[in-house]
Amino acid sequence: MGETSGMDWVDEAFEELGVADDEEGVLGQVGRLRRQVGFLLEIDKAKSIARRTYVTDGSRLENDAEHMWHAMLAALILAEHANGTVDPMRLACMLAVHDIVEIDAGDTFVYDTAGHADKAERETAAAGRIFGLLPLDQADQFRALWDEFEAGETDAAKMAAAIDRLLPLLMNRAVDGKTWSEHGITADRVFAVNSRIADGSTQIWDFARLVLEGAVRDGALHET
């Protein structure tokens, strides 16, 4: 119960539909649907992966599913501010899948240096397993988006990373720097991590930098 692996009712329904398990390379539409439903039930777990950022009423930490939705909307809206030319819909898709690997690998706090040592290894294994639940062509599409995001080299990946930093920055500011103070993150580290927003959008960093300077002035972000 509750474990995806225990969802016999999915298999039962597909067996009644008369579809044997897929043979390599010859998935029909019903075989594809079976894999797609398995993936959709599996990624429900992203709703239970807590991040370090509070929702803006400060009542609780947000989770990965909420964050990916928020980032996806930000992509559609903010793509026009990217340094390079970025397709809003493709950027949105990149952000809608960017943290799915954390279902297996867990959320690594952006200020956690130790956690970042084996982050790539853990997340690559997760990408293989989770995206691998999908039909091959769709697994490849999602995996390519995630690989591009992780590599951080294209204009789209840089803009995605900028959005991935901007949202927690705004949300932390909205709750008077709660995450920063709880984890003892000082202004120099916040500026260092977030200045990379400029790689995606100098326009957005011009604004975000002023938000951070205001946070220091108001005591929501501490210098030491």
Added chain:
Amino acid sequence: MGETSGMDWVDEAFEELGVADDEEGVLGQVGRLRRQVGFLLEIDKAKSIARRTYVTDGSRLENDAEHMWHAMLAALILAEHANGTVDPMRLACMLAVHDIVEIDAGDTFVYDTAGHADKAERETAAAGRIFGLLPLDQADQFRALWDEFEAGETDAAKMAAAIDRLLPLLMNRAVDGKTWSEHGITADRVFAVNSRIADGSTQIWDFARLVLEGAVRDGALHET
């Protein structure tokens, strides 16, 4: 604190950037960013709108932000099963915004006949206010997607409605029909509401119907 209207730090940062409030029709890029940031902070509230569906580990109700993310991914993956030809990315955008109006209008349970009497009126006012926070062109884009979803006439809108029904159906089945039994929703009503999945995708309804029949057989969904 916590109220978007109380986020003076956003205004302060934009005033420092030297941008006066926008004049009608002459929004520059910074004026646009100001409105976009306001929208992004406002829609954070969707993370606090509870639905009637439990996450698949049964621990709590899911919220609108999580649901929109899940539905958006389902759109990208399942668009190929639509009765008509549907662009996956556009379908994903439609589902990524479809419940934002509930920030003002609240979630109306699909089996709540009384709540549906004034649902359209409440949600239309909400769409005007919330999408209206964006620059005009983006407000119009999101509003058009939402209007199309609500009208339910295009192939994309029918497929979006199918996905909007399929996910809670699967999630309810995964927790042994918890929402159905808590609200005393009988099988005839569940079949009536969900048979409209066939308007978007007969292929998906063929599968979903078997899931529901299995739920009745296993006692997760009651006939009376």
